[in-house]
Amino acid sequence: MKKRKVPLRKSVVSGEMFPKKELIRIAKSKEGEVSIDPSGKKPGRGAYVALEPAEVEEAWKKRILDRTLGTDLSDDFYQELLDYVKHQKARKELFGNE
Template sequence: MKKRKVPLRKSVVSGEMLPKKELIRITRSKEGHVAIDPTGKMPGRGAYVAIEPEEVQKAWDKRILDRVLETELTDEFYQELLDYVSHQKARRELFGNESR
């Protein structure tokens, strides 16, 4: 059986190329609304961050997503992202990689 190609994306924090399933996408719509995109299919400008709380904390401290998405993000958004990533990491440790 032929091996399937694994899509890779670059994390905006670490600069590493990782499989898309190990990253979370954050989108900015044309109207300027920023949201977490768990499906990876929302329209708009996207930026990827690894599902690691340390990486999200680094993005928050250095305001990396503000620069990449060219917008001003609130601390509440970063906190929501940190909570989401922590939850997803815990799920992966409990159930393995099949859950998304």
């Protein structure tokens, strides 16, 4: 059977390439609205961050997503992203790869 190609994306924080499933996409719509995109299919500009709380904290501290997406993100958005990443990481550890 033919092996499937695993799509890779680059984390904007570390610059490392990861399989798409190990990253979370942050999407910016044409209207300028920024949101977490768990499906990875929302229209608009996207930036990827690894599912690691340390990476999200570094992105928050250095305001990396602000520069990448060309907008000012609130601390509430970064806190929501951090909570989401911690939740997803805990789920992955509990249930493994699904």
